[in-house]
Amino acid sequence: xxxxxxxxxxxxxxxxxxxxxxxxxxxxxxxxxxxxxxxxxxxxxxxxxxxxxxxxxxxxxxxxxxxxxxxxxxxxxxxxxxxxxxxxxxxxxxxxxxxxxxxxxxxxxxxxxxxxxxxxxxxxxxxxxxxxxxxxxxxxxxxxxxxxxxxxxxxxxxxxxxxxxxx
Numbered sequence: 001x002x003x004x005x006x007x008x009x010x011x012x013x014x015x016x017x018x019x020x021x022x023x024x025x026x027x028x029x030x031x032x033x034x035x036x037x038x039x040x041x042x043x044x045x046x047x048x049x050x051x052x053x054x055x056x057x058x059x060x061x062x063x064x065x066x067x068x069x070x071x072x073x074x075x076x077x078x079x080x081x082x083x084x085x086x087x088x089x090x091x092x093x094x095x096x097x098x099x100x101x102x103x104x105x106x107x108x109x110x111x112x113x114x115x116x117x118x119x120x121x122x123x124x125x126x127x128x129x130x131x132x133x134x135x136x137x138x139x140x141x142x143x144x145x146x147x148x149x150x151x152x153x154x155x156x157x158x159x160x161x162x163x164x165x166x167x
Contacts, residue, residue: 035112
């Protein structure tokens, strides 16, 4: 545990159509999870994306430890925070296009509402195991060519949702 008592836990879930891809995952502790989040106190939801990265740490006011991201609400001035739960990042491996959890956040005073996948993913080709680094999913799709298997590979129709979790 990161020493933060979670008011709200959230799993970021993705779904995608995979073409000759076994899995894709967020790469590294410095991966930036771009989210939109609303204040749990007043409901204010800024329209810009903010990011949370596991390798960044900010003091939470009042000696309540640290968080990966601390944001002050522009409407009610409440200090809210979010952290990536250690060890929670998982590869997306679902061939059926169903939603699958890929990360878990601990949220205090804010609730994630939207996600932008952007860059920094690593994809693994089916069969050949070829690795594709720095995959960019900003357009919600990506394709390349697996030379070992002499065929196209791709990730398409990337969708996301948040699932509330207890604890």
